[in-house]
Amino acid sequence: MTTLDAQTFGPRFAGRLGMLTGWRRYAAAMLAGAVATLALPPFHLIPLLWLSFPVLLWLMAGAEKPKQSFWIGWCFAFGHHVPGLYWISVALFVDIGRFWFMLPPAVLGLPAVLALFAGLGCLVHHLLVRRFDLGSLSSALLFALCWVAMEWIRGHAFTGFPWNLIGYVWMPVLPVLQSLSLVGTYGLSLVTVAVAALPVLLGDAKRPLGHTIRPALAGLGVLVLLAGWGGWRLAADGQGTVPGVMLRLVQPNIDQSLKWAAGAKLANLRKTIALSAAEGWENVTHVIWPETAIPYFMQVGGAGESQVLAQSVGRIAPPQGALITGVPRLGQDGEGRERYYNSLMAITADGTITASFDKFHLVPFGEYLPLRDWLPDGINAVAASAADFTPGPGPRGLHLAGLPAFSPLICYEVIFPAAVMPGDDGMGRPRWMLNLTNDAWYGRSTGPYQHFAITAARAVEEGVPIVRAANTGISGVVDAYGRVTARLGLGVEGHIDAALPEATAKPPLYARFGDWMLLGLMALVGGLVILFRRHGYLQK
Structure with missing residues (x-):
């Protein structure tokens, strides 16, 4: 030209x-x-x-x-x-x-x-x-x-x-x-x-x-x-990792059409346990499962079936460590009414639930129906039953034995800039984020790739690494600078063992001022x- x-x-x-x-x-x-x-x-x-x-x-x-x-x-x-x-x-x-x-x-x-x-x-x-x-x-x-x-x-x-x-x-x-x-x-x-x-x-x-x-x-x-x-x-970054921590991220790759099928739930759970117990388990300090990896409703501090289930899956938790898993939780509000939560639980080897977290930013039309009272009977959210999920109180840090404090995020919660870390709760700055998700809903579309990229962006904004366990993928570890240090691709069944990267010494400007x-x-x-x-x- x-x-x-x-x-x-x-x-x-x-x-x-x-x-x-x-x-x-x-x-x-x-x-x-x-x-x-x-x-x-x-x-x-x-x-x-x-x-x-x-x-x-x-x-x-x-x-x-x-x-x-x-x-x-x-x-x-x-x-x-x-x-x-x-x-x-x-x-x-x-x-x-x-x-x-x-x-x-x-x-x-x-x-x-x-x-x-x-x-x-x-x-x-x-x-x-x-x-x-x-x-x-x-x-x-x-x-x-x-x-x-x-x-x-x-x-x-x-x-x-x-x-x-x-x-x-x-x-x-x-x-x-x-x-x-x-x-x-x-x-x-x-x-x-x-x-x-x-x-x-x-x-x-x-x-x-x-x-x-x-x-x-x-x-x-x-x-x-x-x-x-x-x-x-x-x-200028030294790319250090947290001493004494080795995480096993389990990706069972269970199709969404089978995840909640009555005849497949127990087999799905056994499959996830078997992947967790694969070679090298003795070198792992913590096992991490995806969102709703336990396909049964559990109660914190509950007896009966919840206690038996916690003891059964807790056997896969490493000694002195824990199994961190997504699970639907059954609870009650202040008036004794039954409520459902999309939750994370930490379970030790003896079946004790040592910590829990309820998802606070629910997906409209997916986990609850806006204006439900105005809609005809029989219309439900896509991922909920006849009752909507109830939101948790908001971001907060969790402290587990053998791990630095972390900010848990379930699925959709990770997409919101400046809303993924707790405020000053007197417990100090979390040193990493944990995102449990189930992108099986979206098959092999572009959605899971977009979700993983969005997840990685939060790590750079906050100056802390993020660990992601997904049912069908993409699972992985992203350091505080956006570098993917471990990854298991979409549609792959398996696990990855990964060290936990260090957070930046000080929060970056965006983490401080949003x-x-x-x-x-x-x-x-x-x-x-x-x-x-x-x-x-x-x-x-």
Whole structure:
């Protein structure tokens, strides 16, 4: 391509996108959103963001009315979330005869609702750009602010769903990923969207190519600087492990259709025990099973069947150690009513339950039905029986013999930035996190890969390693810098024995200040928007 072609291609392409109307405009937005999905786990085609976000901005530039920008943004996000979240519908096929009516809401309804946030962000962007007559550079940075503000709201509103945040695209690029320790995933999303949006300036026909390409190159320079700092951070770590701790993570790989089958539950439990007792057990200090690995309801301190079951599975616990397992728990509230909990229990070799933890952030429609009293009788949550699960009190640290204090997280709880560690309870900072999960619901879809990547991000944000035991995978250990030190792939039956990495000496900035770091970064980007507008840099 000649220099003249390079200088004219961008404006021609941008102009054609801006002139699209009707269904063609919205179809182009959906396609751009779908392309952006390929930058996320497990594909990580990150450069595609440098195409998707400029296309979105060029489409919005052709919108004359605010509602048009809203629908362009909505279509982009809808096209982004349908392929990004299709795996949710896989869970319904475990019992499609009961849950067939939930298939359209899962495949199309949830993406449609989540897309409202992006649509509102694009609407606000349209109004501010027109109100303050912003040029392409200020507009691109403002767009990043609007996008991430809506990501944050999506992650908190109505219990929140912060899945597939743009910052997760960097999971395989460890030097850049270290930025999570400073500004968290939302902050890395802000940097990524801002840098990826800057090529929108190449569509400006009023200025020579040299002027419009400089901001894009400067954005890449920011990523290079972050990568340089992240590389230094990685090189400075000694990669130590906790002395005297050897964990055995058991992955029984039990299909969800068989997990709760009456004729298979005992065989499933025996299979998990046998995997736990495999060669090398004598070198292990603690055995860890996945979420609901014990397929029977148990009671803490209960007698009868609960006591017999605890004694039976406790035999696999190493001497002076414990079996840590997921199990559904039966309990009572203050008024004596029966309650069900998705729990973690630590069981010693003599069958004593020494600690327990109840999942506090339940999955809407999966473990409980919002507004159940307003719904017809007979409609149940996908993973619950006739009664919903009850949430536990919240994050807290657990202390077990032979282990540093840890923060337990069950399945879905790990996806929430800045909400995975207990507050100051006087017991000190947990030195690791433990995530028990059952991703068998989602088969061999992209969901388990996304979940594992999200789990790894929490380790970098908090500066502590995370250990993950999953029924069908992906199980593994991730150190405090995001490095995977042990891993058992999706759909593999077996176990892995792994040392426990050390936590960072001090909590990183994001672990200490949470999303205040994001707010500071947003203020900085907002200041650049004002600065560039005030000085007329690449203004209209």
